[in-house]
Amino acid sequence: MSAMYHRCEVCNAEAWLVSDHCHEREEREGVRTHRGYLCTSCNVTLGKYRDSREALKEKADALQKRAEILRELAHYLMLGRYP
Numbered sequence: 175m176s177a178m179y180h181r182c183e184v185c186n187a188e189a190w191l192v193s194d195h196c197h198e199r200e201e202r203e204g205v206r207t208h209r210g211y212l213c214t215s216c217n218v219t220l221g222k223y224r225d226s227r228e229a230l231k232e233k234a235d236a237l238q239k240r241a242e243i244l245r246e247l248a249h250y251l252m253l254g255r256y257p
């Protein structure tokens with residue numbers, strides 16, 4: 175696996191990038207298709223969720239809900255009141 179220092183195509187962070195490829199096609203056809211260059215974090219995340227837009231959306235929604243709860247708690251804590 176080759177790596178280069180540049181901007182990740184997903185999160186735009188400057189990092190050492192790795193070649194992203196379709197694991198499903200590789201498993202199915204034995205063909206390794208280059209899709210772009212990603213940072214390790216984005217590459218591992220996409221792999222963990224098997225490139226599923228739905229799974230990533232569910233995780234993003236859960237994180238958004240958690241962030242809203244934390245923001246609300248912080249607000250109450252700053253007011254000295256607890257919900």
Ligand SMILES: [Zn+2]
Pocket residue numbers: 182183184185186187212213214215216217
């Ligand atoms: Zn990234």
